[in-house]
Amino acid sequence: MRGTGESVIQMSTPQESSTVHAVAAQPAFSFLTTAYRTADTLPRTIRSVLDQTRTDWELVIVDNGFDDEIAAVVEPYLADPRIRFVRQENAGAAGGTMAAASRATGRYLVPLNSDDAVTPEFCARTGDLLDDDPGIAAVTTDAFQFIDPGERVMTNSYLKDAGIRSVPDPEKPVRLEDVIDGPSPYYTAAIRREMWDALGGLHSDTPLVDDLDFWLRALVAGYDVRMLAQRLGRFRMQSGSVSRPDEPERIEQFEGQRERALTKAAATSEDPEVLAALDRVLRRLRYGQAIRRARLAFRRGDIDDARTHAARAWAQRRTVRVAAIKAGLTLSPRLLGAVHPLKQRLYDRLDTVRKLGLRRG
Template sequence: MVSGPTFSFLTTAYGTEDYIADTIESVLAQTRGDWELIVVDNGPSAEMARIVESYAAADERIMLIRQDNRGYRGGVAAAAAEARGDFVSVLDSDDLLLPEFCARVGAVLDSNPAVDAVGVDAYRFNGDDGLDLPVPYMRSIGVSEPADPSNRLSLTDVLGGRVPYYTAAVRRTAWEAVGGYEPGVDDVDESVVVWCRLVVDYDVRLIPDRLARYRLRGDSLSRDPAKVENFERQLMRSFIEGARTSNDPADRQALDTTLRRMRYHQAIRRARTALLAGDDASARSEARAAFNERASARSAVLLATLTVAPGLMRRLHPLKARVSQVVTGAVARIVAGRRRSAGTRG
């Protein structure tokens, strides 16, 4: 009998014909080959099918499923239903794996068969020029301390903001037990809910390795101001749902801290938006809300300046934004240049 693969990559594809080939190539580049890739043409799209079929014809580990658009959850669910691997791994159709993903994650699983899931860190990169941003995924969500894979991840950890990158290896039986990306709850971020559910009953480890690349596109949700509010609301609801069955005071405290942090940044953003729109009263109100959530130097200075000299802050803001963009771009290019000169990929 021929055993099945260790890893099943679940990829739902819609509107990403320009990126899917790079995603597939990143899987083909794995230094450990016991994987399968299931791509769901969640459109369907003749061009998407053509691209994926050209790879599937050359490598039997790649499978194409075509269906009417069932949304992101429906696409992942369709791929999961066909998975044969011991571990499933969601991989978006515009993101990339580093060549060592299977090898490094697999080494953790091979050395400790009791582990049910392994999460990783990831690079974030600009989809326009392909350059890595200086701040990787875990730091971008406020986690500064490196992960310790010898420690089992707890619900307190996840509710406190230590949420692994969505592309991970999750034992298929555990994935099915917690409902996968169809958690039975609407208006939530599936990846947050699934991690909250997994850590309660299963052994989840987080390693510090950056083993994927997360594409930030010009049309990404995080770059669309009109959708940011809805995204933040979903994220807050996800953490609340994740803590719903816990009565542990540490979990409740972690949840409260995370929600306060999110409301703080939300109020700062709203204050900036109102200021640039000329609504000084709303800007001050949001700055006051931010200060009430977190009495930081930033919120204090923002509130004081909006009270005394909102016009000055309005004039200074575009200059500050331009300087920030220039510095961020320069740092990203330096990091990318050093990585290329060192002969590494990412």
């Protein structure tokens, strides 16, 4: 359906035919938004696109699951011929984004989650780079972080919260080692259609980190990706966290796929800086895994297993924290058991203060 000039595709049921309206010109930007149980936040996402200072865009919204509440939210906006609506069975977040991409007609594709947003200058700023230099394949940015209710803006940006030390020079391509040893570039970016198609979009054998995998594959393939320091995205954070029984398993799956994606990308290079970056990040990753596994083993009363994981953490990074854990597990597990809940509550409170540190205005 790509390139047909369609403006609105609205499917009320799998059996109904689509409604199509024509548009006069091909847009530069195609925002790709998949919606699943986000009827409360989707209007904000749509309005952020409508507020763009550059107007040559289209927005393709995929109702990922035939949700009538989503359809009711989108319907008033369909009067704008730049907004199109697709309904399909739930194909997951990546599947919804890929469905939007298959119907998009713009030169630059912009994945945009239905609980996130963009600032009014997003298209203008990223478009300046892409329009001026056909050799640039994608432009990513930084993003404000906010929490609901109230869209309260947090102190740190997406990149700063992820621990980036310095934003790459926008005049130079992002390097593979920058992404391996740093945060994944922000998901909402302007991506040339040619690069998206050549890479197969978000198709990935590591679906839990498909955005990271996409950027790694792009850099391995030699594409010129630029990063702007400006906060042109708005990234919604969860306000607090609730522990769930399946959380450790989900974390293990996520980290396993992240390690696989990073290792696969680095394996294509003989650059010492790339290999050194991989070694650093794997040491950090395995250190954190060992600490978490030691804590879980201790909680279930398996002191021997906790000691084993503490020793593995020590092998990765010889920190004061691990030394204290090893000593406690060896000398007085009972005392460590009494101290741990108090320390954990303190960590939880400090983490809550950090996450809720809001920027005035």
